Amino acid sequence: MGRKSLKEPRQKEIIKAFYKIVKKEGLENASIQKIAESIQINPSLIMHYFRSREHLVYGLVEFILDRWLHIFDVKDAEDPMDELRAVLDNVFSKKWNSLFDDGTSYSLYSLAFRNKTIRQRYKHLLDTLRQRLAEMIAACNKTKQLTVKDPAAAADIIFVLVDGAYYYLSLVDDKAEYDLRLAVYKQHALKVLN
Amino acid sequence: MGRKSLKEPRQKEIIKAFYKIVKKEGLENASIQKIAESIQINPSLIMHYFRSREHLVYGLVEFILDRWLHIFDVKDAEDPMDELRAVLDNVFSKKWNSLFDDGTSYSLYSLAFRNKTIRQRYKHLLDTLRQRLAEMIAACNKTKQLTVKDPAAAADIIFVLVDGAYYYLSLVDDKAEYDLRLAVYKQHALKVLN
DNA sequence: AAATATATTGAATGAACGTTCAATATATTT
DNA sequence: AAATATATTGAACGTTCATTCAATATATTT
Incomplete structure (x- = not known):
């Protein structure tokens, strides 16, 4: 009632x-x-x-973290290699900037160091991202399209590259330089898979 | 008077x-x-x-940014390769954590996206770091101890790895895992030089 | 229409904030 | 000792903040 x-x-x-x-x-x-x-x-x-501003911030954290998972939003393909390529395209592309506001991201991230709840959320998300990418790499191994010895380690390094890439890139104003660097970083990520 | x-x-x-x-x-x-x-x-x-809280924050930014340059504080050696190794040891070591508080770092960094002055300071610092590392790599090239084609690009990638590494690592509580991962990332950075 | 759970408002709270300004204290120079 | 520049204090300002609580409004069920 x-x-x-x-x-x-x-x-x-x-x-x-x-x-x-x-x-x-x-x-x-x-x-x-x-x-x-x-x-x-x-x-x-x-x-x-x-109930409080604190809980409102938790809500925003959830909202932002959920967006990360969108980088895995790709067309279902029969070829696992196609899917992997699409995900990497998402990660190293402008989609990023439409999904995330850099200032907001780093502000919220900084809260993780004083707030256990937020810290756990972030840790869990970063691990989830790595795990999902690792699974995609493993799938490509299975079809013999890739021969990556340690998919988990490879996925880890790729995300390290991604996080590090945007740390610097978020300060680059020149569009051409931005694109060029992003392409270089992507190349490096791809090299990890060979 | x-x-x-x-x-x-x-x-x-x-x-x-x-x-x-x-x-x-x-x-x-x-x-x-x-x-x-x-x-x-x-x-x-x-x-x-x-004059205001804003200027106080500027002061803190300067204070923190200056600390970054300490990663180049190594013994002067005749061998440029020794110096390069020492710098990489500094970057991939616990010295990092004694120099920087992660929460503070990301908080201040987030300000760069709404404040032009802070943004420029950060950009300038990150470029300086890359440039200095590139010079060290070039010096090793000169003595034929390294044969890195593009020292600037190599230095860039190494710092991307560093920034990305600590983004994830700052959430890792387990000491053993922390050390292990740090070693892996360092290995990857070294690979860039070969 | 009465009952009821949720939505929404509005006023009020005390605390903390950055900033100001005038007054006083303390060195240092002439 | 007088002059002076800087150090330091203390009180006061108006503003904004998160949070509270009681009151009112609006759906939905019986």
């Missing part, structure tokens, strides 16, 4: 508004009041759906 | 206190008042030496 719960859609709406403000003004300047104002609701409503 | 300026030592003292609080409580929770309290001075004194 009683009114239907709007919890899920409202929470998502609030988190998206939160994210928008974090992108523009930074995590430390994204206040409950600003979020409420931006979607024209009462600040108390945010406290109603998230 | 008049009293001698204490500007430099006082500023450094304040920045160090700032850093200490940032490490423990996070950049967003490190307030002027807390800093002042921790070294038992008046908050106004901090405003006297830094």
Whole structure:
């Protein structure tokens, strides 16, 4: 009995508004009041759906971490090598920048060092990413299209390259230089597979 | 005439206190008042030496960025190869963790995406690091101890590996696993030089 | 229509924030 | 000792913050 719960859609709406403000003004300047104002609701409503600002941040972390998994969103192909190539294309491409705001990413990541919950979430995600890539490499081994001795180690190095690549690239303004470097880093990642 | 300026030592003292609080409580929770309290001075004194909190943050950025250059602090050797090895030892070693607090590093880095001054400082530093490493590699080429075709590209990749390595490693709690992975990443960096 | 669970508002709280300004203290020079 | 530049304090400012609580509104069920 009683009114239907709007919890899920409202929470998502609030988190998206939160994210928008974090992108523009930074995590430390994204206040409950600003979020409420931006979607024209009462600040108390945010406290109603998230118990505290801390939990709101948890929501944003979940929202961002879920996006990482989108790099595995590729067409199902019969050839596992095609799928692997598509994933690497996703990782070393502009899709990245459309998925992630760099400032937000590093802000949230920095929280992992003072907050156990966030730390565990991040660790789990990074491990999941590596594991899924390793499985794809192993699948290519099975079809003899690749002969990678240690798929897990290879996947690990590739993600190290990815993380390191974007750390520097996020400061590169020149588009041509950006593309060139990204291509070089991708080449290096591919070399790991041979 | 008049009293001698204490500007430099006082500023450094304040920045160090700032850093200490940032490490423990996070950049967003490190307030002027807390800093002042921790070294038992008046908050106004901090405003006297830094015009605003913004400038205080700039000071911390400089402080942290300067530390990076310490990875090149190695014994002068006649053999350039020895020096290069020593630098790589520094980069892939525990020295890293004594120099940098990960949470602070990523917090400050995230500011680069909303603040042009900080962005330029970071870009300049990362380029300087790469350039200096490239010079060391070139020196080894000259003595025929190395035959790296493109020292700049090699230095770039090595730092990509470093940045990416610590991104993941900073979440690894198990000491043995940490050491093992670090060794693997170092091996990969060395491979770039052959 | 009465009951009820959830949605939403609005006012109020106290705490903490960065910043200001004038006043005082302390060195150093003339 | 007078002059002066810098160091340091202390009080006060208005603003913004997260959070609380009670009150009201709106669906949905019985």
